[in-house]
Amino acid sequence: MKKIIMTFALLLLTACGSTSRSVDNSTPNDDEMFRMSMNMGCKIKYNDKERCNCQTDIIFDAATPELRSGFINDPEKHKLELLEIFLENSDELEVCESLSKAS
Known part of the structure; x- marks a missing residue:
């Protein structure tokens, strides 16, 4: 009986593990x-296509x-990760600002 229960438990754990x-x-x-x-978020704030x-290119390339995928499914859960990317890439994002001022 113990072998049957252990086998069932092992199969259940294996099945659950394979679905994640x-x-x-x-x-x-x-x-x-x-x-x-x-x-869209950028255009709301700056209204500058270039x-x-x-x-957008910088943030897209920096995002894993x-x-x-996670941001699309649950933005609230991933907003801190996204903020971190904005902060880590602030120098590159400033270059975008200077490009738009030059034109």
């Missing part, structure tokens, strides 16, 4: 939605696939 997966990459749809949301495209 980590996101190694984001889907093209997630990438598109992430880009669109970053671009600057916003530049900033997990963040891009």
